[in-house]
Amino acid sequence: MSALLVPSSSSSSPVRPARNGDVALRTITAETYRAFLASPGGEALGAGFLQCPSWADVKEGWRSQLLGWGPDPEAGELTGVALVLLRQFPGTRKYFAYLPEGPVADWSDPDVGWLDPLLEHLRRTGAFAVRIGPSPAYRRWSAAGLKPLTGPGRRLGDVLASEVDPLGAAVADRLRARGWRRCGGDGTGEDGDAQPRHVFHVPLAGRTAQDLWSGLNQEWRRNVRRARKEDVEVVVGSAADLPEFCRLLAITERRDGFRLGRSLAYYERQYAALNAEEPGRMKLYLARHQGEILAAHTMITVGRRAWYQTGASADHRREVRPSNALQWRMLQDAHALGADVYDMRGVPSCLDPEERAYGLLRWKLGTGGQVVETLGEWERPLGGSANHALHHAFQAYLKRR
Known part of the structure; x- marks a missing residue:
């Protein structure tokens, strides 16, 4: 598996950062990630332990990336971070991307526009589908x-x-409008x-x-x-x-x-x-x-x-x-x-x-x-029909395991 396609979580990525307007996203170091979590802005977002850099060392069989986005992630100017776990689908060079109880981001953003550079980055990484766990x-x-x-x-x-939390209901509506589906249904x-x-x-x-x-x-x-x-x-x-x-x-x-x-x-x-x-x-x-x-x-x-x-x-x-x-x-x-x-x-x-x-x-x-x-966990396939098919196959694979 290419180190360029799936960068190590311990160093900044050499790949081109994903952008959405004034928001850029790229891989960051564990030190930069932890510094953000400890900052007033990071503490306000309330990261759980499943989004700490250390959790990547707990999960065997998964590769990991530490991502940060904001005006200038490379300089530590961040507004959100995410630990992404990547599992390779057997026999392919494609990956399932999982952000357990993440990303650590401002879910009150009415556009949740920071999701766009995240998805763009994951597509370039080779992910065929992504699962997230919104915090509200x-x-x-x-x-x-x-x-x-x-x-x-x-x-x-x-x-x-x-x-009933109005932010939670609003986030669910925003995700549905963007093509996300709640795992296990909405019941x-x-x-x-x-x-x-x-x-x-x-x-x-x-x-x-x-x-x-x-x-x-x-x-x-x-x-x-x-x-x-x-x-x-x-x-x-x-x-x-x-x-x-x-x-x-x-x-x-x-x-x-x-x-x-x-x-x-x-x-x-x-x-x-x-x-x-x-x-x-x-x-x-x-x-x-x-x-x-x-x-x-x-x-x-x-x-x-x-x-x-x-x-x-x-x-x-x-x-x-x-x-x-x-x-x-x-x-x-x-x-x-x-x-x-x-x-x-x-x-x-x-x-x-x-x-x-x-x-x-x-x-x-x-x-x-x-x-x-x-809000539970939400998934969406990335890309065309081939990735949709691979997503269905991967879900069946996980059930068999």
């Missing part, structure tokens, strides 16, 4: 409002949202999304630690007190504890009926890459009881946001509530770090208490936060 929210449901509205066969889409289905469409947020900005405690429901407060009474100890682990985390994760997957398909090597790579970019970016929290690790959860922080990424727990001694103890400590730590939001990541859209999937939502609702429906 679409709808929100408060925990207090959802709890009494559960019932047989019910889903989030059946319940009136407590808030409640999420089968086409690689990242969760529904996530759970606990707001932290402007709240005290006592406010967070009061925001927990009675069951959560009782469980945290129970863990404290049983002398459950919560500590921050290290890379040496990742094998135990993965062992507990395998137990959790069997018990709860899901499969992430991530190996120990994956988490070791993630832990090393994120913490090399910024020490303490990824932490592994452990809950011990009588000298045994009963639960382990990972937390990632970027700027003024914190994420609970993955949780794992043992099948035994669940009555001492190690997972509640872990989450309460992680909430407090995120608050102490100055995070505005604690993102507990994906939740199902199911509101039927009889369905197995509802248990995860019920557990997160107890923190008193809110379910947020993102």
Whole structure:
């Protein structure tokens, strides 16, 4: 694969920059990219960890580019950035371009004109299709409002949202007008999304630690007190504890009926890459009881946001509530770090208490936060009929894998 066609993310590209009026786009260095994220303008756009340069080192089987656009990207005059992951379609010199939860851009721009140089650049790179994950929210449901509205066969889409974000609705309309299609359709289905469409947020900005405690429901407060009474100890682990985390994760997957398909090597790579970019970016929290690790959860922080990424727990001694103890400590730590939001990541859209999937939502609702429906992921083929056909073939290929 040509280094010219798919430039390294560690250096500026020698290829001609794509332009749209006064907006130019080109590949940039990781240092320039990180400097933008740390700037006031970059912080205001709220990049997630999947758009950090380090995430490229986590994903095996993908090549990467770091892109920046603005008046003069080469001089660091940026208004947006994007980590693009590129997967080659077997037997061709064509690539699928994926921007997980990106790009990091001003989605309030009524023309979203910065998309044009991005698509032009990706076409020249050899991409036959591109998938993006716009950051604006679409709808929100408060925990207090959802709890009494559960019932047989019910889903989030059946319940009136407590808030509809006008920017999210406008961005969806703008993307459709430009030929983008929402992955999984425009209904409640999420089968086409690689990242969760529904996530759970606990707001932290402007709240005290006592406010967070009061925001927990009675069951959560009782469980945290129970863990404290049983002398459950919560500590921050290290890379040496990742094998135990993965062992507990395998137990959790069997018990709860899901499969992430991530190996120990994956988490070791993630832990090393994120913490090399910024020490303490990824932490592994452990809950011990009588000298045994009963639960382990990972937390990632970027700027003024914190994420609970993955949780794992043992099948035994669940009555001492190690997972509640872990989450309460992680909430407090995120608050102490100055995070505005604690993102507990994906939740199902199911509101039927009889369905197995509802248990995860019920557990997160107890923190008193809110379910947020993102815009989900959007795709469009690039170029003519040949690329359209290749896009359909690639989608079938990914399903078989």
